[in-house]
Amino acid sequence: MNRSVATPLMLASPGAVLFAGLVIVPLVLTLILSFLAYDHGTGIKDSWTLAHYMHVLSDSYYLGIFWRTLRLAALTTLICALIGAPEAYILSRMRSPWRSVFLLVIIGPLLVSVVVRAFGWSMLLGSTGLVNAALAAVGLGPVRLLYTETAIVIALVHVMLPFMVIPVWTALQKLDPMVEAAAWTLGASRFSALRRVVMPQVSMGLLSGSLIVFGLSASAFAIPGLLGGRRLKMAATLVYDEYMHELNWPLGAAIAILVLVANLVIMLAYNRAVEARARRMLG
Amino acid sequence: MGFLTLEGVSKVYGGLAAVRDVDLAVARGEFVSLLGPSGCGKTTTLQMIAGLVEPTAGRIGLDGRDITREKPNRRGLGVVFQSYALFPHMTVAENVAFGLEMRKVPRAERDRRVAEMLALVHLANLAERYPRQLSGGQRQRVAIARALVIAPPVLLLDEPLSNLDAKLREEMQFELRRIQRSVGTTTIMVTHDQAEALSISDRVVVMEAGRMTQIDAPYRLYEQPATAFISTFVGKMNRLAGVWGDGGVAVAGTVLASAPADVAAGTAVTAWIRPEKLHLRPMGEGRLAGRVASRFFLGGHWLLTVGTEAGDILVSVPNTGEEPAREGEPIGLDWEPASLRVEAGAGAAA
Ligand SMILES: Nc1ncnc2c1ncn2[C@@H]1O[C@H](COP(=O)(O)OP(=O)(O)OP(=O)(O)O)[C@@H](O)[C@H]1O
Ligand SMILES: [Mg+2]
Numbered sequence: 001m002n003r004s005v006a007t008p009l010m011l012a013s014p015g016a017v018l019f020a021g022l023v024i025v026p027l028v029l030t031l032i033l034s035f036l037a038y039d040h041g042t043g044i045k046d047s048w049t050l051a052h053y054m055h056v057l058s059d060s061y062y063l064g065i066f067w068r069t070l071r072l073a074a075l076t077t078l079i080c081a082l083i084g085a086p087e088a089y090i091l092s093r094m095r096s097p098w099r100s101v102f103l104l105v106i107i108g109p110l111l112v113s114v115v116v117r118a119f120g121w122s123m124l125l126g127s128t129g130l131v132n133a134a135l136a137a138v139g140l141g142p143v144r145l146l147y148t149e150t151a152i153v154i155a156l157v158h159v160m161l162p163f164m165v166i167p168v169w170t171a172l173q174k175l176d177p178m179v180e181a182a183a184w185t186l187g188a189s190r191f192s193a194l195r196r197v198v199m200p201q202v203s204m205g206l207l208s209g210s211l212i213v214f215g216l217s218a219s220a221f222a223i224p225g226l227l228g229g230r231r232l233k234m235a236a237t238l239v240y241d242e243y244m245h246e247l248n249w250p251l252g253a254a255i256a257i258l259v260l261v262a263n264l265v266i267m268l269a270y271n272r273a274v275e276a277r278a279r280r281m282l283g
Numbered sequence: 284m285g286f287l288t289l290e291g292v293s294k295v296y297g298g299l300a301a302v303r304d305v306d307l308a309v310a311r312g313e314f315v316s317l318l319g320p321s322g323c324g325k326t327t328t329l330q331m332i333a334g335l336v337e338p339t340a341g342r343i344g345l346d347g348r349d350i351t352r353e354k355p356n357r358r359g360l361g362v363v364f365q366s367y368a369l370f371p372h373m374t375v376a377e378n379v380a381f382g383l384e385m386r387k388v389p390r391a392e393r394d395r396r397v398a399e400m401l402a403l404v405h406l407a408n409l410a411e412r413y414p415r416q417l418s419g420g421q422r423q424r425v426a427i428a429r430a431l432v433i434a435p436p437v438l439l440l441d442e443p444l445s446n447l448d449a450k451l452r453e454e455m456q457f458e459l460r461r462i463q464r465s466v467g468t469t470t471i472m473v474t475h476d477q478a479e480a481l482s483i484s485d486r487v488v489v490m491e492a493g494r495m496t497q498i499d500a501p502y503r504l505y506e507q508p509a510t511a512f513i514s515t516f517v518g519k520m521n522r523l524a525g526v527w528g529d530g531g532v533a534v535a536g537t538v539l540a541s542a543p544a545d546v547a548a549g550t551a552v553t554a555w556i557r558p559e560k561l562h563l564r565p566m567g568e569g570r571l572a573g574r575v576a577s578r579f580f581l582g583g584h585w586l587l588t589v590g591t592e593a594g595d596i597l598v599s600v601p602n603t604g605e606e607p608a609r610e611g612e613p614i615g616l617d618w619e620p621a622s623l624r625v626e627a628g629a630g631a632a633a
Contacts, residue, residue, distance in 0.1 A: 178368035181335045184355040185362040186382035186433065196381075200372045 034253035044250060052254035062238070062255065066262070069235040072149060072224075073217035076156040080213045083157070084164030085206055089198070091165070092172040106165050114159055118226040121155040122146055125227070147229035155223045160216060164209040171205030172198075207274040211267060218263055235259040285344070286311035286469055287332070287437055292341030294327050301327045303493040305341070312467040314460065316480035319490035320516070325473040326365055328490070329439050332471065333362045345437065356385075361435030363443045365473075367426040369414040375425050376401065376410040382433035400432040403458065419446040424455070431462065438463070440472040444479065456483050477517045481505065489513050514555055519586075521561075521596050523554045532625055534593035540570055540618075544625035552625050558586065558599035560622035563607055569615030571596075575608045589616060 034052060037045040056062045091102055109117065124130045125145040132142045145151050175198065183193035224234035233241065235255070242252030285308030294302040302324040309315050317325045330336040332343060334355035343351045350358055370378050376397055383393045401407045404424040414422055423446050430438060443459070444452045460483055463470050474480050480487045481501040489497045489504070497509040508514035511522065525534035527546050532539050532554040541554055566572070573591035585600045585607050598616065600607045608614045 176366055176368055178364050178366055179370060181333075181355065182362065182364060182368040182429075183370070183381070185333055185335070185358075185360060186429070187356050187359065187385035188381075189356055192385065197370055 030253045030256055033250055034257050036250045038248055038250045052251045053258070055251065056254055056258060065233050065238050066235060066259070068149070069218055069259070072152055072156070072234065073214050075153055076160055076217040077210050077214045079153065079157045080160050080164040081206055081210060084161055084209065085168050085202065087161075088165045088168035088172055088202070091169055107162055109158065110162055114222045115226070117159060118155055118223045121151065121158070122227055125151050125154070146227065147232060149232065151227040152224050152232070152234070155227050156217050156220060159223065160213040163212045163216065164206075167205040167209040167212070168202050169205070171202040175201055204274070204278055207270075207277070211270055211274070214270075215263060215267055219259070285309060286313075286346055287471075288342075288344040289332070290342040290344070292328075292331060292338050292343060294324070294331060294336060295339045300493050302331070305495050307488060307495065307498065309469055309471065311469055314463055314470045314472070314483065314485045316484040316487045317471060317473045317490060318475065318477060318480040318487050318517070320475060323490040324493040325475075325490055326441055329441055329471065329473055332437075333360055333439050334358050359433070359435055361430035361433060361438040361468075363426045363430045363438075363440045365441040367422045369422055369425055369429070371414050374411050374413055375406060375417070378414070378425055379428045379432050382429065386433065396432055400428045403462070404428045420448065420451060423447065427455070427459075434466065434468075436469065438468045438470045440470065442473055442475070445474075445476070459483065481517070489516070511553070519558050519597055519599070521556050521558065523593055525552055525554055525593075526550070527552045527625065532623070537571065537592045539593065539623060540620040541623035541625050542621045544627075546625070546627045550627055552627055554623055554625050556618060556623045558597040559584075560618055561596065561598045562617045563587075563598065563600055564615035564617050566613045566615055569617035571616045572613065573616055574613045575610050578607075578610050589614065591616065
């Protein structure tokens with residue numbers, strides 16, 4: 001009796017210890033840190049304060065960065081959905097040798113470090129990069145791409161696309177190809193069959209892909225760091241700056257907590273919408 | 284004259300011919316069954332007619348029009364898929380309404396026709412369910428309703444009744460036939476159930492390994508099977524290998540009276556006779572003596588296996604309310620000589 005109660009606890013303990021050690025403890029420490037007072041002369045002090053939160057929430061500099069993070073993450077998600085869904089559909093209708101080849105092409109970039117890929121983009125988009133060289137060749141003036149939001153979004157889309165394609169592709173795999181054919185025989189054009197029959201069934205994959213892409217984009221560090229430059233900051237690079245350049249750890253912690261809460265709220269709300277839909281569709 | 288015609292239609296899948304050089308002309312309002320074993324190309328043939336599989340060669344015509352390369356949504360044929368292919372995210376009523384919606388039928392009429400059709404397939408009370416909440420047989424009926432509601436000129440059914448219990452199946456066969464008669468829809472039904480094909484169709488097409496080997500009325504198919512395969516696939520058949528002699532076939536030393544055959548004496552032949560064409564006689568009477576080896580009661584009739592000198596012979600005895608001979612009992616067998624047919628060649632006894 002006693003033993004049967006203890007067994008599951010014992011079995012769960014390695015995971016629990018790992019989770020507590022790697023997630024809970026650092027998070028609690030960060031939370032505590034964010035409420036500690038800070039003085040530029042003497043550093044972190046031993047008294048409690050809400051000043052950091054007040055400061056962040058009332059300063060348009062920080063709010064602007066939060067807003068940019070939200071905007072760029074949402075834009076990246078949208079573009080990934082617009083490119084990824086058709087890509088997954090085409091992939092699922094390919095014949096056997098090509099399908100594996102293209103699947104590899106899509107997943108391949110995941111094997112290369114994000115930092116390397118970000119450097120690659122900075123070389124392509126720079127003022128003397130390939131893109132501007134090509135534009136110059138056709139007689140168009142140089143455009144400023146590097147260190148703009150455009151550059152960040154382009155690189156984020158590139159990095160995040162597999163996270164959109166794979167869930168949509170999985171959803172398509174579960175679909176009986178005859179279901180689409182049935183819609184055709186009932187008089188639906190290719191487009192209406194896609195819209196009325198295929199789309200609603202891959203929407204679950206699309207929604208979960210969006211959740212992943214949004215979460216990863218909103219907390220991306222390397223890409224905004226390398227392609228946004230010193231001035232164009234996103235949430236993660238801002239936190240880094242507060243810690244490493246300003247040395248104001250409590251303020252950095254407060255920003256990190258705020259970003260975490262905002263991310264959680266958005267993703268949970270979104271997830272609820274997804275689950276409500278799933279309940280309706282899958283029972 | 285053919286309303287729906289296939290001319291020299293073939294389909295090759297990477298070197299493997301699923302359908303080979305098929306010719307078929309179906310008249311307007313006719314009910315044709317495609318009968319054959321698994322993998323013989325029935326579904327492929329049906330899907331070429333529906334426009335879902337492109338023929339490798341040949342022509343398909345509908346009402347004088349060449350539809351070989353026409354898109355499936357322009358053909359307007361009603362298709363019931365082997366896997367049902369219902370729309371999982373739509374309710375039963377929405378599934379059935381889909382075809383009408385695509386045809387821009389006004390809302391009120393759409394609702395009326397959907398309700399009518401659901402009543403016809405006995406699903407009126409399940410209209411708001413999703414396909415995943417239905418049994419196999421119920422899904423199948425949704426698929427039938429969805430195809431019928433658009434009143435198509437041709438109805439293509441891929442094993443539409445395979446998942447129904449015996450009673451419902453008979454009811455739906457009757458229903459399909461009734462609808463088909465009253466609306467005059469030309470219907471092609473795929474089945475591998477020979478009893479269903481025989482009972483419901485005007486003509487039966489038998490397919491073997493991608494070829495159509497016989498196209499005939501059910502009665503003629505049964506009485507005059509074109510190949511050894513058909514004779515055993517459609518109904519039961521006794522096939523005996525022997526040698527042609529005067530007035531009969533010598534099988535293992537016993538001469539059996541048969542219909543006249545156009546072969547020289549001494550040729551190897553195969554004799555065949557249906558179990559119900561054989562009659563039981565008391566021991567010592569009849570043309571052949573034997574002993575009952577096994578006996579099955581099948582309701583309407585008994586199926587006996589009788590061991591004779593010519594080999595084991597299946598005999599079907601109508602159930603008259605009295606038990607026929609018991610297992611182990613010696614008996615005699617008799618038949619009309621015309622019922623025992625003979626064909627040249629020692630054709631593989633099936
Ligand atoms: N998409 C495909 N690719 C390759 N071969 C195929 C394809 N579809 C069917 N075949 C082959 O073609 C042959 C005929 O298949 P088909 O589905 O028409 O059989 P069927 O008569 O409907 O059988 P069943 O009674 O089992 O449904 C089979 O040998 C099958 O393996
Ligand atoms: Mg089939």
